[in-house]
């Protein structure tokens with residue numbers, strides 16, 4: 001009997017988004033990086049999508065964009081057997097350089113003004129941080145995380161086309 005051949009570079013997928021973002025430009029920049037760096041989906045929590053001039057790839061037209069009305073709504077709809085990874089500058093976090101990305105992951109970033117609140121930090125399966133005494137821009141942080149994941153475990157990237 002013929003068997004399906006698996007040609008994927010790696011197993012798994014990831015999604016990435018921001019909790020309660022205050023800056024649409026950051027969200028568009030993050031989505032652009034996420035799409036280019038192999039994310040399977042992007043999301044917003046609390047703030048609905050509005051067209052972002054910084055998302056020049058129109059990532060929402062290439063990969064699914066999910067909107068969740070609240071963190072509870074988001075948590076209840078996490079994909080099966082998928083880890084929620086909080087990205088935050090906190091002592092509890094593992095430094096990104098030492099982090100082994102799970103095959104199936106959803107990366108959650110915090111709002112520009114408040115970060116990820118402690119009660120939501122406690123809901124994450126893992127936490128990762130980037131070095132530095134001060135917070136980086138949220139879109140820059142998410143882009144570095146997406147690149148780190150790709151560098152460590154690969155995954156398919158979109159091919160060239162009309163962006």
Ligand SMILES: C[S@@+](CC[C@H](N)C(=O)[O-])C[C@H]1O[C@@H](n2cnc3c(N)ncnc32)[C@H](O)[C@@H]1O
Pocket residue numbers: 087088089090108109110111112113114115116128129130131132134135136137138139141
């Ligand atoms: C500008 S920061 C929030 C800063 C906020 N004023 C605070 O003090 O918590 C926005 C988001 O970017 C991410 N971020 C920024 N720098 C980071 C770092 N060094 N490590 C991990 N996440 C970081 C986190 O997701 C954070 O919630």
